Amino acid sequence: MAARRPHKTTPSNSSTSSNSLTFADLGVPGVLTRVLAATGVDRPFPIQAATLPDALAGRDVLGRGRTGSGKTYAFVLAVLTRLAAGPAPRRTGRPRALILAPTRELAAQIDAVMAPLAQALKLRTMTVFGGVAAGPQVAGLRAGVDVLVACPGRLADHVEAGHARLDAVEITVLDEADHMADLGFLPTVRRLLEKTPRGGQRLLFSATLDAGVDVLVRQFLTDPVVHSVDSTLSPVAAMTHHVLHVHVEDRFAVLVELAAAPGRTVVFTRTKRGAKTLTRRLVAAGVSAVELHGNLAQAARTRNLRAFSDGDVRTLVATDIAARGIDVEDVALVVHADPPAEHKAYLHRSGRTARAGAAGTVVTLMTDGQAPEVRELTRKAGISATTTRLRPGDALLRTLAPGERTMVPQPAPESAGPRHEAQAVRGGRGRGGGTPAQAASTRSAPARSGAAVFSARARPGARRGGR
Structure with missing residues (x-):
């Protein structure tokens, strides 16, 4: 030794x-x-x-x-x-x-x-x-x-x-x-x-x-x-923080309005399953998105990150695997679809935007039951966030993510059999090939409604999504 x-x-x-x-x-x-x-x-x-x-x-x-x-x-x-x-x-x-x-x-x-x-x-x-x-x-x-x-x-x-x-x-x-x-x-x-x-x-x-x-x-x-x-726990001056207080049933619609705007968006979930399911639902709604989490084979992780970096897709849905070190230029918006378990994760996730002196916006989606957790999170992170209660269609959403919304819905399969699932885990594109966004749309079982879109089972202190 x-x-x-x-x-x-x-x-x-x-x-x-x-x-x-x-x-x-x-x-x-x-x-x-x-x-x-x-x-x-x-x-x-x-x-x-x-x-x-x-x-x-x-x-x-x-x-x-x-x-x-x-x-x-x-x-x-x-x-x-x-x-x-x-x-x-x-x-x-x-x-x-x-x-x-x-x-x-x-x-x-x-x-x-x-x-x-x-x-x-x-x-x-x-x-x-x-x-x-x-x-x-x-x-x-x-x-x-x-x-x-x-x-x-x-x-x-x-x-x-x-x-x-x-x-x-x-x-x-x-x-x-x-x-x-x-x-x-x-x-x-x-x-x-x-x-x-x-x-x-x-x-x-x-x-x-x-x-x-x-x-x-x-x-x-x-x-x-x-x-x-710079203190590692200090917020970036060019980064603005917003907490959107929404009804559970409105979360997905609000997220779609944010992610469908021009520019790159990184959306964070707490679990790998949450990232997988949310990506599929966004793609089905017409949002260009790919997933990044530890259940993907390395070839799929590399392909999806490259598609996001190259601009082939505009939204990356990720677990905390993307919270550190991933440097993609011009990320305009970070959305905490699931509030992170602790304040350091919030700061590292948020750091995907406002890099190298650029400006950026960070949005946390919060329901009634998450309010105490989010208040404690922002206090420990030392950031001052503007909290707004809103519904889908609110004018603030276009202020936070300006520009014309572009949505091209992709058809989702009725079901995903074992062979299809195994192919997705290996990162294969199947016989038909297709774009990364189309591939992402077929990587999970049919989407469920309401709170199940996000990591609904995640709770304060829950283990974060794996690598």
Whole structure:
């Protein structure tokens, strides 16, 4: 086991404005700044301006910031710059840098951000996570990789099987460490970190230091520089919050009016079944929607998220799997169809909008029975929400989600047999193919009316939807 490392933090002054700084000023090489500029990224966000100088100097860094603050570029640029400064031959199954992420979607997103930058430096990256065949991952590891982006469980399997070794890792990054704790990954993360060199650089990014994250910091980071940019529990100034007090029987109609507006909308439910059922009903009502939850095979999760990101569909119905790290541009509206179980989940869900300085709107649908829960939720989250009692057709709905409504109903099947259900779980599209929205419309049993649309069985403190 790795020796316990001292936890001597050096608080940083992260209030320095990044408006006047460039990435070149921070030490990022020209080959990378040119790639950034080509994608429209020319000025660092505060978390990047704060952490990059220390990370590039080889210091261990503990970065804390709210969701959407730009943490991915902060560590990706540091990792690639340091590896390029000391080129080394690739060795079978022995990556030089390791980035651990809690979910498959986040791992894929990190790799997508990093890929053009790594290519410019002639560095090779790859992802490792569950839900897909292990064979191609084994082949990629065997061919040699510079930066490995991985979820803890599948990487631990490869390490145990001898396909990967972590003794050559120079830099380790833990992204969304508190979410890894929430998902129960910390014991596996600890075992993986113990297999990395004791003198290696460690960068840890986390929204909070609770749930065991501080134990990781104390054990594995040496004299870390702490950079806190924005309180993780502070609301975003450009984000407006509304609570819509509705009758149970009106919830679906109100949601349809919001989701049928132009622009991207993310709708959150508490359960996987709730996301599945609600997606089907929205599609049947004519709303372009796909689902994202842990009961979908990885191919279906990837396809649905890509359809939403590319604009093929405008509404993503998700469990809390999408509450962290999923970065889709121009999400105008977040709707809590089911109020989350706790205030941190509310803030992370809401952070899918108003990202990178953009404005956004957050709406929570609340019935009479949920009023005490929602009041406590907003109080703990520290947000000021405007509460309005309304019915379908209220003018406020067009203020919250402006624009002409577009609805093209899709026919729903009378029933879904076992073969059809198995095909949906595998992520297959069936013989007829079809659009993602059409595929989503056939993934569950016929819709029920009224409160059953949402996660009606969910209650305060209930377990959130799985990955």
